[in-house]
Amino acid sequence: MSSFSASKFVESRREQIFPKLTAAQIARLEKHGTRCRTQANEVLSEPGDRNRDFLVVLSGTVEIVRPGISGDELITVHEPGEFVGEISTLRRTGSYVRVRVRDAGEVLVINNEHLRTVVQTDAELSELLMRAFILRRVGLISSDAGGMVLVGSRYSADTLRIQQFLSRNGVPHATVDVEQDSSVEAMLERFDVKCEDIPVVLYQDQVLRNPHNAELADYLGLNPEIDAERVRDVIVIGAGPAGLAAAVYAASEGLDVLVLEATAPGGQAGASSKIENYLGFPTGISGMALAGRALVQSQKFGAEVEIASTAQALDCDRVPHEVATSCGTRVRARTIVIATGAEYRRLALESLERFTGLGVYYAATFVESQMCNGEEAVIVGGGNSAGQAAVFLAGTCRHVHVLVRSDGLAESMSRYLVRRIEESPNITLHVRTEVNALDGDSHLEHVTWKCSTTGESHTHPIRHVFLMTGAVPKTAWLKGCVALDEKGFIKTGLDLTAEDLAASPRAFGHAPQLFETSLPHVFAVGDVRCGSMKRVASAVGEGSACVQLVHRALQS
Numbered sequence: 001m002s003s004f005s006a007s008k009f010v011e012s013r014r015e016q017i018f019p020k021l022t023a024a025q026i027a028r029l030e031k032h033g034t035r036c037r038t039q040a041n042e043v044l045s046e047p048g049d050r051n052r053d054f055l056v057v058l059s060g061t062v063e064i065v066r067p068g069i070s071g072d073e074l075i076t077v078h079e080p081g082e083f084v085g086e087i088s089t090l091r092r093t094g095s096y097v098r099v100r101v102r103d104a105g106e107v108l109v110i111n112n113e114h115l116r117t118v119v120q121t122d123a124e125l126s127e128l129l130m131r132a133f134i135l136r137r138v139g140l141i142s143s144d145a146g147g148m149v150l151v152g153s154r155y156s157a158d159t160l161r162i163q164q165f166l167s168r169n170g171v172p173h174a175t176v177d178v179e180q181d182s183s184v185e186a187m188l189e190r191f192d193v194k195c196e197d198i199p200v201v202l203y204q205d206q207v208l209r210n211p212h213n214a215e216l217a218d219y220l221g222l223n224p225e226i227d228a229e230r231v232r233d234v235i236v237i238g239a240g241p242a243g244l245a246a247a248v249y250a251a252s253e254g255l256d257v258l259v260l261e262a263t264a265p266g267g268q269a270g271a272s273s274k275i276e277n278y279l280g281f282p283t284g285i286s287g288m289a290l291a292g293r294a295l296v297q298s299q300k301f302g303a304e305v306e307i308a309s310t311a312q313a314l315d316c317d318r319v320p321h322e323v324a325t326s327c328g329t330r331v332r333a334r335t336i337v338i339a340t341g342a343e344y345r346r347l348a349l350e351s352l353e354r355f356t357g358l359g360v361y362y363a364a365t366f367v368e369s370q371m372c373n374g375e376e377a378v379i380v381g382g383g384n385s386a387g388q389a390a391v392f393l394a395g396t397c398r399h400v401h402v403l404v405r406s407d408g409l410a411e412s413m414s415r416y417l418v419r420r421i422e423e424s425p426n427i428t429l430h431v432r433t434e435v436n437a438l439d440g441d442s443h444l445e446h447v448t449w450k451c452s453t454t455g456e457s458h459t460h461p462i463r464h465v466f467l468m469t470g471a472v473p474k475t476a477w478l479k480g481c482v483a484l485d486e487k488g489f490i491k492t493g494l495d496l497t498a499e500d501l502a503a504s505p506r507a508f509g510h511a512p513q514l515f516e517t518s519l520p521h522v523f524a525v526g527d528v529r530c531g532s533m534k535r536v537a538s539a540v541g542e543g544s545a546c547v548q549l550v551h552r553a554l555q556s
Contacts, residue, residue: 054110056108060105163367206219224305241290269291446462447460491518
């Protein structure tokens, strides 16, 4: 039995992961597909294939295997009444498994367009299929064995970058640290990988040497094939909570939606270990899980999402609007929703960039927590993200130090997080305190902080610092195109002055709407917008409410 099928997760939810369709359900699906005969050992799809068909096994059997560097790993064998597919089938992105006929028989073949019709119109089948698709991906990720292996080093910032990219985009993989795993030498020798090549991604007998995120996304088939000639109803720039909310609501109302995301779904919120005050999740939910669900939801309704694609310029004069991307393409739409969010402010420290990814982090997910397991850590910041990180890291770290410049946390952090911090024996709050030095050789080794009240500085042998302070909007690419405030946030609606509108490259034929920028039919929502609340719930509200304004713009 394979490691996937034997995992506790799969065994506990087997009926949901591998459900058997009833005769009535298959009869409803028959309207959308075609019956095809199969032959033993026939390969129906390979890893990396896009636009794969959804298959229902009518007779015979079909096996699912995951090719790996140690050989094929059997995942399951589908029998009559079961179906083949996981979340990448719906997304039209590359898969990670091989589909092969074991016993000859017959399958019902349903293409992607008709599959999307099923999940949008048949409530019962939609729930059954979507749950199975999502849980199958979770099972692939949770399996220890992996077809893809990241070989890296804890002393390599690029290793962390790649690990973060794969994890936050839900790519099943295993990670091997050359500093800790003695068996890695034979693996590197087999693939002719030298130490200076680290980090490398090994997949299907291929070697990617320190790939950039865009290269990884392309190689792994994370993105559907985008038609750059098509004029969309709306392009959403950024897949954080605001952008994903806009995509879900726009796509569910029948609009043609393209989403551009620079790194991974979720934005800054995607790096939150657990959000406990978001409506409808009384036990909390991680930012990554919330973003993952929203991403699937948007794609269920037909939104196309391009990962590792950054908006580099907006043509202010052109109608339809045209966006130049980091992938070298130019995409067009009648309306634009900017939801690029904000990033944490960099500290004014000379050695900061040298230790980024080597002891200095801007997210506190499972990936980062493993790097400081059993050690001390410093968190700089007093907002909810910092509080969530402190509580999360306190579960694995020996001690967590929270540094804030203010007199306390009451004005900047939700009360439930303040109480958690106050009641945690291994969290210490340092008020009126700032980091003023970072030191080390190949990795951060010492942190020095100073108390403004006493003027005293203290140096500690701490190797991990999490920076979660301030908000810097991602708007450099928009200067001269839409009006920004003095901090670089996008001005919208009533915040726009007569001077802002007079300086606009295009004149308004109407008063700017609530989330509309100084450029007609271009909107801004979430953390990137001047005056926004910088909370997940408010970002989701802005993204969903903005769709009504998009409809008005499309009708004008």
